[in-house]
Amino acid sequence: MKKLLEVKNLSIRFETKKGVAHAVRDISFDVFEGETLGVVGESGCGKSITNMAILGLLPENAIVTADKLEFEGEDLLSLNDKSWQKIRGGKVGMIFQDPMSSLNPCYTVEYQLNEVLKIHRPELNKAQRTDKVLSLLRDVGIPAPKERLSAYPHELSGGMSQRVMIAMAIACDPKLLIADEPTTALDVTVQGQILDLLAGLQKSKGMSVIFVSHDLSVVRDITDKIQVMYAGEVIESGQTDKVITSPLHPYTKGLLDSIPSFNDDKSELFSIPGIVPDLLARPKGCQFAKRCFNRSEKCDEQWPKIEQREERTLRCFHPVS
Amino acid sequence: MSVLKVENLKTFYPVKGGKVVKAVNNLSFTLEENQTLGIVGESGCGKSTLAKTLMALEEKTAGSIFFGGKESAQMSLKERYQYIQMVFQDPLDSLNPRKKAWEIITDPMMINTNASKKECIKKASELMELVGLRTEQIYKYPHMFSGGQRQRLGIARSLVLNPKVLILDEPVSALDVSIQAQILNLLKKLQKEMKLSYIFISHDLSVVNYIADKTLVMYLGKVSEYGHNDQIFNSPYHPYTKTLLKSAHISSSNEIKEFPKLIDTELPSPLNPPSGCFFHTRCPVAKDECSKIIPPVEIKREREVSCLL
Amino acid sequence: MNSNSEAQNIGMGYLLKEFWSHFSENKGAVFGLGLITTFIIIAILAPLISPHGASEVFPGSLRLPPFWSEGGSTEFLLGTDDLGRDVLSRLIYGARVSLFVGVSIVIISTLVGTTLGLVSGYFGGKVDSVIMRFIDILMAYPSILLAIIVVSVIGPGMTNAIIAVAIVNIPSFTRLVRANVLEVKERQFVQASKTFGAGPIRIMVKEILPNCMATLIVQTTLGLSEGILSTAALGFLGLGVQPPTPEWGIMLSDARPYIESSPWLVTLPGLCILAVVLGLNLFGDGLRDALDPKLKR
Numbered sequence: 042m043k044k045l046l047e048v049k050n051l052s053i054r055f056e057t058k059k060g061v062a063h064a065v066r067d068i069s070f071d072v073f074e075g076e077t078l079g080v081v082g083e084s085g086c087g088k089s090i091t092n093m094a095i096l097g098l099l100p101e102n103a104i105v106t107a108d109k110l111e112f113e114g115e116d117l118l119s120l121n122d123k124s125w126q127k128i129r130g131g132k133v134g135m136i137f138q139d140p141m142s143s144l145n146p147c148y149t150v151e152y153q154l155n156e157v158l159k160i161h162r163p164e165l166n167k168a169q170r171t172d173k174v175l176s177l178l179r180d181v182g183i184p185a186p187k188e189r190l191s192a193y194p195h196e197l198s199g200g201m202s203q204r205v206m207i208a209m210a211i212a213c214d215p216k217l218l219i220a221d222e223p224t225t226a227l228d229v230t231v232q233g234q235i236l237d238l239l240a241g242l243q244k245s246k247g248m249s250v251i252f253v254s255h256d257l258s259v260v261r262d263i264t265d266k267i268q269v270m271y272a273g274e275v276i277e278s279g280q281t282d283k284v285i286t287s288p289l290h291p292y293t294k295g296l297l298d299s300i301p302s303f304n305d306d307k308s309e310l311f312s313i314p315g316i317v318p319d320l321l322a323r324p325k326g327c328q329f330a331k332r333c334f335n336r337s338e339k340c341d342e343q344w345p346k347i348e349q350r351e352e353r354t355l356r357c358f359h360p361v362s
Numbered sequence: 363m364s365v366l367k368v369e370n371l372k373t374f375y376p377v378k379g380g381k382v383v384k385a386v387n388n389l390s391f392t393l394e395e396n397q398t399l400g401i402v403g404e405s406g407c408g409k410s411t412l413a414k415t416l417m418a419l420e421e422k423t424a425g426s427i428f429f430g431g432k433e434s435a436q437m438s439l440k441e442r443y444q445y446i447q448m449v450f451q452d453p454l455d456s457l458n459p460r461k462k463a464w465e466i467i468t469d470p471m472m473i474n475t476n477a478s479k480k481e482c483i484k485k486a487s488e489l490m491e492l493v494g495l496r497t498e499q500i501y502k503y504p505h506m507f508s509g510g511q512r513q514r515l516g517i518a519r520s521l522v523l524n525p526k527v528l529i530l531d532e533p534v535s536a537l538d539v540s541i542q543a544q545i546l547n548l549l550k551k552l553q554k555e556m557k558l559s560y561i562f563i564s565h566d567l568s569v570v571n572y573i574a575d576k577t578l579v580m581y582l583g584k585v586s587e588y589g590h591n592d593q594i595f596n597s598p599y600h601p602y603t604k605t606l607l608k609s610a611h612i613s614s615s616n617e618i619k620e621f622p623k624l625i626d627t628e629l630p631s632p633l634n635p636p637s638g639c640f641f642h643t644r645c646p647v648a649k650d651e652c653s654k655i656i657p658p659v660e661i662k663r664e665r666e667v668s669c670l671l
Numbered sequence: 672m673n674s675n676s677e678a679q680n681i682g683m684g685y686l687l688k689e690f691w692s693h694f695s696e697n698k699g700a701v702f703g704l705g706l707i708t709t710f711i712i713i714a715i716l717a718p719l720i721s722p723h724g725a726s727e728v729f730p731g732s733l734r735l736p737p738f739w740s741e742g743g744s745t746e747f748l749l750g751t752d753d754l755g756r757d758v759l760s761r762l763i764y765g766a767r768v769s770l771f772v773g774v775s776i777v778i779i780s781t782l783v784g785t786t787l788g789l790v791s792g793y794f795g796g797k798v799d800s801v802i803m804r805f806i807d808i809l810m811a812y813p814s815i816l817l818a819i820i821v822v823s824v825i826g827p828g829m830t831n832a833i834i835a836v837a838i839v840n841i842p843s844f845t846r847l848v849r850a851n852v853l854e855v856k857e858r859q860f861v862q863a864s865k866t867f868g869a870g871p872i873r874i875m876v877k878e879i880l881p882n883c884m885a886t887l888i889v890q891t892t893l894g895l896s897e898g899i900l901s902t903a904a905l906g907f908l909g910l911g912v913q914p915p916t917p918e919w920g921i922m923l924s925d926a927r928p929y930i931e932s933s934p935w936l937v938t939l940p941g942l943c944i945l946a947v948v949l950g951l952n953l954f955g956d957g958l959r960d961a962l963d964p965k966l967k968r
Contacts, residue, residue, distance in 0.1 A: 417865075417866045419862060419865055419866065439868055440868055443866065443867050443868045447866065447867065448863070448866045450859045450862070450863055451859070452859055455858050455859040455860065456858075456859035456860050456862075456863050457860055457863075458860045458864075458878055458881070458882070459882065460881035460882055460884075461881075469864065469867065469869075470867030470868070473864075473867055473868050473869050473873065474867065474868055516863075519863075519867075523867065
């Protein structure tokens, strides 16, 4: 398999008046062709910011450094605005959390899909574009696509809007699809369908997918690899089923244990005490040490390095066995 | 004795064009003391309207609500609010950003009693301790708290009048997983210590399965299935319940895993509900008669179900 | 990012500090604040710093130019007018008049406008329709024309000018507050306060109004500048404050015949009006940016 995206020691800082906030610190990962990578973590853990960096959408005051940030061998850090536009929406598609606010309420479904094609597929003529729009809508499972062409976003339900968003994201057959919490705003019945759709599209189009979610049960079903982020660091990553069935990092284990399991056990839930550290005043050692049940003095003093262990990467001195 | 009893409750909204949205349509249930009733369903099923009707934020169209044996009509709003309180979904939006923690918590007290500022501050610090907040945070504003702490503030506020019943409207859905567990544990602890009864509204079936004793599944304002948790979650009867369980990927039972997919993905418009059984347009096992006959609510296999099958 | 760590010192001091750090980023706003502060200090200290009385007449020195021009004297730093009154002193006392008039206008229009906006936005329905149609009628006239109409009905003079301009300023407050109320009343904390029995007045005053304060403060500064400008205009037309009160608008209009022979008589009051209005507008814009939580990072 070919490496599609290679990220090595990526750090993202924000200079604020109150000091430098390290939103993302020293993360490395690869996405291979046709692979689905799940990214989980709590809000503020840096999952979305990492994606923004891959898409070049970070705000001006962000400072991005990396030993390597390459997409198909092309260095993303040295791109100018014009080359970014080719990547965004062309080679890399993106779906956001809230489909209702991601579509422009002033334009019809057809117009918005057409715009994407006009920018990235200038060789198509009008009739070809219309055909393509229809086939896209069919691909994402919108019933009676012809009638939906002239619909405005407010006339669509949440699930339908998300399907239109997906159609826009895959309009130019991207190599990589970044899905940032694509089902969080949707009902559970719709959520399942959207996940099925994404899995099906990935297979039929051979895309790679980065799937960001806070919901481990969703990530478990759809991804091959998973990386768990905490306070802007990747603290554990590996094969999805392995990480979920036998987590090594205490944080991963804590996250899994705090989900109510679907059995008759109604005893107290495991809960991770405390809250995430302030990114402006990071602890010296392990970022999770304060909330960890497995810590030692060393954890407060030293920042654990990324290690390979049991076919996964880990940033922890005292993994749970 | 039941602390809350709802009989044939209806809440209808008139909308433009002379139509009526039947947001809550003929619901009946009882809540026993120190128990939790879970209410699940998709958005637009009437869960929130039910909560608002119980809190008198919406006027009921018909039916009756009994608070501890007393009918709602015979109670003043003041009495009602001392009996039943509510915790809202969005912890930031439900706290006034211009008020300090103690003012937020004791707002109900200031309105309903003649307590002095000193008494309010004392009560606020007691409650903050009870819900696991540090009392020195009493003068802080909501934006200075984290999401989980804000929800604790909301819970503290709902307890200030010593209510018997709490309506929890999606209290953990805006929170991160690790914080969710903290809040769920807190709710369980408070229930035990204060003999509270909960109405727990959620779209998250695993959470409801964990916290509730009985569960009511709603679809377009009507009850689909209502019974004890082990019946609803371990041997569901209604195809809608089965669909929900299947979509949530949480049940290990083969019957659920192999249950056929929904026919229509879209929820029908509540303005124009289908004929017969409301679910028949999406139901994978519907028969011809489902589109003609409105299924009555019957006791089947020890739970209330409204399904012809 | 996370405001938990520095939240130890709260209360007014902390909030002010937070506010200042946002506000001071905008250099124009700080400049505006400087202009207004100077203006207010001059207005308060007028009797102490003005070299002569405002209406003191020096018959021997009519229309003297400022001291730097030929024929000027250091006794009358900015010259004298056609009746032999010291221009600098009149300008300094004029600041007093403008400040008093402006503040009175803003107080009246804020009180009335905010109340109407709160009631109209909160209750909606028929109440809203009636209030908003009234506001629409007020807005249908160009503001200065409306002020002239009001003054011609109730007669000229300082009090009447204040009332007239205050009425003209009401719509902007009402519309602003109403829009704000419509947004805030849908928020969950307003619903929440209903669930523990808060009545409409309490909800309007204690829950909604504090959340409209930021925009209201901004509108107040802008209203102040508009009030000062409209009063000067009325004064210029002879419908506002009456002579011999040292009002900038009147000074302007009195100097009109001498615009070619003694240009300083027109220029100086004009510059004063310009400086104050500019200062208030810059300050208001800065306030808007600093207080608007949506623009905060």
